[in-house]
Every structure is written in C-alpha cells, then in structure tokens.
Amino acid sequence: MKKNTTLKQSLSSTDVSACTTVAVDLAKQVFQVAGEDALGQVLYEERLKSREAFHAFLRKLPPNIVVLMETGPGAQAWARQLQAQGNLARILPAQLVAKHRTGAKNDRNDVLAILRANRDQKIIAVPIKSASALAMQALHRARQGYVRRRTATSNQMRGLLMEHGVALAQGDVAISQTLPRVLEDATQPLPDMLRELIDELLGEWRQLGERINVLTGRLEAAAKEDETARRLMTVRGVGPIIATAILAKQTEPERFADARRFAAYFGLVPDQNSSGSKVRLGRMCKRGDGYVRSLMVQGAHAVLRQLRPDSEQPDDRRLQRWQSRLGRKEAAVRLANRNLRIIWVLLQNDQTYRRQPADGRPAATSC
DSSP: OHHHHHHHHHHHHSOGGGOSEEEEEOOSSOEEEEEEOTTSOEEEEEEEOSHHHHHHHHHTSOTTOEEEEESSTTHHHHHHHHHHTTOEEEEEOHHHHGGGOOSSOSHHHHHHHHHHHHTOTTOOOBOOOOHHHHHHHHHHHHHHHHHHHHHHHHHHHHHHHHTTTOOOOSSHHIIIIIHHHHHHOTTSOOOHHHHHHHHHHHHHHHHHHHHHHHHHHHHHHHHHHOHHHHHHTTSTTOOHHHHHHHHHHTOOGGGSSSHHHHHHHTTOSEEEOOBTTBOOEEEEOOOSOHHHHHHHHHHHHHHHHTOOTTOOOHHHHHHHHHHHHHOHHHHHHHHHHHHHHHHHHHTTSSOEEEOOOTTSOOOEEEO
C-alpha cells in the first residue's frame, strides 16, 4: 500500500509537458487526469477536484499534447475549448472504452482505459460538433422524447380501457376521434373515476402532439434554410427530419473509405457470425446510431406504402422485386441502406440526387 502511494505521488509531481497524450475522465466537479508518453508509459496522474482547477489545467497544456475524453455530458464543450486553444481533442465512444477497462470501475481505471482505447486503431473518434449542430441535435432529442411519451400515453389509455372490455384500434385516429366518443357514451361500462383519468391522459396526449408539431415545424424550417439539407431531401425517402438528423450528427463522411462503411456506421448491414471459411450473415446488426437508423427505415416504409404496383419506373420496379422476394420489412431495410450510401456521396459534393430515368440509364447526381 505504501509503495502504491509513493508511485502516485511521483506521477503527480511529473511535469505534464513530458506527456504526448493526456486522458480525462469527466464529471461535474471531479476530474481524473492521466498522461503517457509516445511509448505508452504512464508518466502523469492527478485528481482535480473543481471545474476551476480543470480549467486552469487545460490552459497550461502545451499545444502539441492530444487530449482524450469519452462520450458523455460536457465532452463536446470541453473539446471545443481545447480546439480553440490549439490542442487536438479526441472523444472516444464510451461503450468501446469500457472494453479496455481492467479491474473495478473507478475514476483511475476509467482514465487509464481511455489511454488504452486510444491505441486501438479500430476505434473511431466521435466528431466534435459545432454549437449549431448540438442545438439541432437538442431539437431532435426533445422531439424524440415527446414522441416516446405520447406513444406510452396512448398505450396506457388502451390498456386501461381494455381492462373494462373496451378495445381501441391502433393509430392516432382511434385516440383522437373514437376515444372521445367512448368517454361520452354512457352505455360503456366505465366508472366515472376512470373516465376522468382517461380524459386527463387524453389532454396530455394532445399537448404532447402539439409540442411534437412545434418542433417538427422548427426542423422543417431549418431544413429549408440549409442548402445541404435541401440536397439530401432529393433522395427518395429522406425528408426534413432525416436530413436535419444527418446534419446534426456531423459524421464527416470522408472518414469512411466507402459508402458501405458509412451505412454500417448506422447499423444497417447484416450481422456476422463467421468462422474460418464459413461466412454466416444474420439479421440487421443494429449497431451505431439507433435514432437515425429508425428514421431511415421509417422513411423507406413510407416510400414502399406509396409504391404503385403498375409503375414502370426502374426504381419502382426494383422496389417491387425487393418486396416480392424479401418482404416489406427487409425491402425497407435494404432501401434505407441504399439511401444512406447515396447520402454519403451527396455529403462530399454539392450535387443533388436524380432518380434513374425510364430509358434504363443508371441513376445519377446532378448539379
């Protein structure tokens, strides 16, 4: 025990400028810091017990030192501060950093895990987002929360009514039109106490719908004002919600070697369970951003619902073949994957997408 204490004291007394990389385990008030040299040897460790002390520590860092953090609240703000003062900041995915932690979970083991994860070349750092992109992301997260609460409220009302033998159909129409008539119908076997409760839940459901519409309008307005979003919306199945969600991600498409890896980043590729010469492909892996992935699949389903069976357009015929061979769900996943590959191309230039013409020529992008 005395030997470990002596080692920690010697590490904290080392000058941080001797390090090439510094990792930080972030928190509200307590920050665990560790630094290593180019050979991966830990030379510096310190525990900073206030935000002011951490601010002062960052200001003293030489510009050649790389600062590592893992994803979490505050990481983007600290990274932008480091960029402003000339340091290179890297934010690593927390779920991948956890795989490099050894021993019990504590601040010291967490910060050492960040250093080890940085040496794993397969771990891709999270892009450092601008303040406007984070604001756009906040709109999406708030809207997503409202959608979840509204869905939970509608399911709760259906479940409570089912206990009394009243079955409502699925969909918003049943809640907005059928449910008020049920509450007003005196012949329904519903106690007055339950009628009052359902009426209150119905009011909450309507308020959540209004909030969703307000945020949807803001996102649609932002998509109309952004030139890149307008170009993304030329892709079939991509609307203002998806376009602004992609922009808020700031994925930096040049980081991906090809379009397939971009689609894999959102989990829209088959999972693998391969060994040796046997290649086994399974269902959709569902790794990456689940929110964007679900939006892409929803957009693909909307395209398939509007598909005309007598259409002679090459794109429509392709989708018809996918549906007949794979079913609607798998066809939607395949279309979502294809749309992400097209988005990867559009994000790297100033072109728009143009559907394949009826004369059989391949689909193209056009200015």
